[in-house]
Amino acid sequence: MPHLPGMSNLISITTNCSSGCLLGDVIVPVANCGVQEYNSNPKEHMSFRDYISYWKEYIQGGYSSPRGCLYLKDWHLCRESTVEDLEDVFTLPVYFSSDWLNEFWDALDVDDYRFVYAGPKGSWSPFHADIFRSYSWSVNICGRKKWLLFPPGQEEALRDCHGSLPYDVTAPVLLDARLYPRSQHSSPPLEVLQEAGEMVFVPSGWHHQVYNLDDTISINHNWVNGYNxxxxxxxxxxxxxxxxxxxxxxxxxxxxxxxxxxxxxxxxxxxxxxxxxxxxxxxxxxxxxxxxxxxxxxxxxxxxxxxxxxxxxxxxxxxxxxxxxxxxxxxxxxxxxxxxxxxxxxxxxxxxxxxxxxxx
Structure with missing residues (x-):
């Protein structure tokens, strides 16, 4: 578990963001979990303040909204924030300190693969493997996640008759042998329940699908080093x-x-x-x-x-x-x-x- 000196402040900001919020004007990427766009979800950008207002309304509406289920994903908080005391939001766990992806992008000073995810109960990420077949780790700051994990190679049985991977591995359409001729040979996923304060490590090439079982905030990194x-x-x-x-x-x-x-x-x-x-x-x-x-x-x-x-x-x-x-x-x-x-x-x-x- 990383040391998180700034994350308690982030949780407080997330739950109490108002017109005076330091991060309120920061523009964040938000995915609509209820809409499929190819094998992902369409994204829009809004201010952090507007997203928190939406999130509160979503909860008050019984976890329902005409706008759908919106999920703040892939937020480069450390890089994009102008708030000085958020520059060191957390200390990287020693086990993951050999991180070539972020070392490279930091040297170029144009990008990184350090993300904050924050979303309501029911938000989720469709079936995918991580960029460049990197490793990834994810820490729940609050809330719970359910992970469906497939070791490398098992995703091949989930391809449809055109060779494409599914958007949702739990969809009933995968039972249609005409569309998914090899699905009956697929193995069940490794299912992991991640509690608040717990870390999940995803090895290279493991496809996965992830659900937020509660209102959840997490830190996620992709990284490559000599081992992968x-x-x-x-x-x-x-x-x-x-x-x-x-x-x-x-x-x-x-x-x-x-x-x-x-x-x-x-x-x-x-x-x-x-x-x-x-x-x-x-x-x-x-x-x-x-x-x-x-x-x-x-x-x-x-x-x-x-x-x-x-x-x-x-x-x-x-x-x-x-x-x-x-x-x-x-x-x-x-x-x-x-x-x-x-x-x-x-x-x-x-x-x-x-x-x-x-x-x-």
């Missing part, structure tokens, strides 16, 4: 292959077809091969700096920061994935002449660092 970096790289290769299959009929007639595939991939997945290289580069540079300082610097270092042993492990995983990326035919088609550090040079530096570390 290969999963992320495998996922990105699958995403590119899916794009290439989708527009394969234009391969011979479309100029720069491979480049367009990368553009479409980034639009759909949030990252392409070029940006993945820059992700690896930023993570690698910090590890190389740490290893260059030697293990004695960190011998008596307190706290969970990046130490020599962790950096050495990270470099070994970076070498594996960067080697695979550099030799991938689609990466070799990318013009790397403008890169500040050529991929082969970075790989050589990482291998040298590995050799030096092994000799210690």
């Amino acid at each position: 970096l290969a999963n992320m790289w495998h996922f990105l290769q699958q995403e590119l292959q899916a794009v290439q299959r989708e527009i394969s009929e234009w391969k011979d007639s479309m100029p720069d077809w491979h480049h367009h595939c990368q553009v479409i991939m980034k639009s759909c997945s949030g990252i392409n091969f070029e940006e993945f290289y820059h992700f690896l580069k930023i993570i690698a540079e910090k590890r190389l700096l740490v290893l260059g300082q030697g293990p004695e610097v960190f011998k008596d270092s307190p706290g969970p920061g990046l130490g020599h042993q962790q950096a050495a492990f990270d470099v070994s995983r970076l070498v594996e994935v960067l080697t695979s990326l550099i030799t991938h035919p689609d990466f070799q088609r990318i013009d790397t002449s403008t890169f500040s550090l050529q991929p082969e040079e970075l790989l050589a530096q990482l291998k040298d660092a590995m050799s030096s570390t092994a000799a210690l």
Whole structure:
């Protein structure tokens, strides 16, 4: 459980937000849980104050509203808030401190994968797996959640006759063998009841569907590190292959077809091969700096920061994935002449660092 110095204030703000609320004018993303848009819910944006007013009215209306069940999701509270005392809303649990996704996006100062979710009883998240096949963790600050979790591979039996995954794994339509021919072979999900103050860890590639059983506030992070970096790289290769299959009929007639595939991939997945290289580069540079300082610097270092042993492990995983990326035919088609550090040079530096570390 993370230390949450600011979250009691957030709960108080959530329940008592009025015209003087410090966060009242912050614009937050809100999903309509009662409307399906592809395999998700449509989102709108409103002020935090307006959402809290809606939430109170929803409760007073017996958990019903003509506006539907609205769920505040994917709120980048730490990044987007201008309130200084919310900059450190909580302390990251040591078990999840090796967090490359947020390390990368913090370095660019444009985004992050740290979220606050807040919604009434009955709000929910449709069936999905997390972005980039990252890990995720979720802590309930208040309220309860029910998780339906499917280990990797079990989702395949839930695909419909067109190969698409369901929006809602509890929907009766999944019993229709004509539409879902393999559903009878599906295994029941792992069901987890998460109480207030409890944390759920979701491994890479586990599809899940989540319900708020009470009015609930939670903190959620997505993250990648050396342990699941290969999963992320495998996922990105699958995403590119899916794009290439989708527009394969234009391969011979479309100029720069491979480049367009990368553009479409980034639009759909949030990252392409070029940006993945820059992700690896930023993570690698910090590890190389740490290893260059030697293990004695960190011998008596307190706290969970990046130490020599962790950096050495990270470099070994970076070498594996960067080697695979550099030799991938689609990466070799990318013009790397403008890169500040050529991929082969970075790989050589990482291998040298590995050799030096092994000799210690």
